[in-house]
Amino acid sequence: MKSSNTAQILTLQAMSRRLFLPLSLAFFLLTSCEDQITQNFYKGELLTNGTFENISGTSPSDWTLQANQLGNVNNSIISSTGSSGRGLRFTHAEGTGCWEMWIEQNLDLSELVADQLYELTFDYQVSFGGARVSATMNGDISSGGSHPLNSGSGWQSGSIQFRTPKTLSNNSRFMLHFCIQGMNSWSIDQLSLKFKE
Numbered sequence: 001m002k003s004s005n006t007a008q009i010l011t012l013q014a015m016s017r018r019l020f021l022p023l024s025l026a027f028f029l030l031t032s033c034e035d036q037i038t039q040n041f042y043k044g045e046l047l048t049n050g051t052f053e054n055i056s057g058t059s060p061s062d063w064t065l066q067a068n069q070l071g072n073v074n075n076s077i078i079s080s081t082g083s084s085g086r087g088l089r090f091t092h093a094e095g096t097g098c099w100e101m102w103i104e105q106n107l108d109l110s111e112l113v114a115d116q117l118y119e120l121t122f123d124y125q126v127s128f129g130g131a132r133v134s135a136t137m138n139g140d141i142s143s144g145g146s147h148p149l150n151s152g153s154g155w156q157s158g159s160i161q162f163r164t165p166k167t168l169s170n171n172s173r174f175m176l177h178f179c180i181q182g183m184n185s186w187s188i189d190q191l192s193l194k195f196k197e
């Protein structure tokens with residue numbers, strides 16, 4: 001009886017050894033495959049109407065615009081000429097101080113990955129120095145990045161890389177944020193937000 005049990009144990013040990021390598025290989029392949037699927041799935045465009053071509057009145061569809069007119073009722077964000085078709089024109093009409101202005105839209109939470117690098121690309125036109133734009137997710141400033149808006153006569157391109165928060169709440173809000181002092185105007189167009197590998 002004892003030798004029978006010993007034989008069974010040895011047989012099981014031999015089977016375990018034979019199964020270890022194929023099972024490990026299968027686990028590795030499944031894990032790699034899962035990573036690949038995740039990366040492929042999230043490579044698409046995350047913004048809706050980032051080109052601002054779809055409008056409703058003077059405002060682009062799918063975006064919430066915050067012109068922040070508390071300081072000056074002439075602050076505005078309106079549909080205007082862009083680098084391609086329509087764009088957005090911002091006017092900060094306050095001579096002193098900065099009244100923050102931003103645009104935002106909710107992203108599809110199922111298409112986002114927490115603690116992941118994303119890249120926003122955009123076109124801009126500005127004729128004065130010192131302007132800057134920042135992009136944030138979930139309203140979490142620590143997850144954001146910013147880019148200087150260099151003055152020039154024509155349209156220029158910019159990009160901002162930023163990492164999503166370690167935990168994504170239900171507030172999957174993307175914000176493009178401006179705080180520019182003085183009575184100035186600037187324009188943006190062709191926003192694109194994608195997974196950065």
Ligand SMILES: [Ca+2]
Binds near residue numbers: 086
């Ligand atoms: Ca456009």
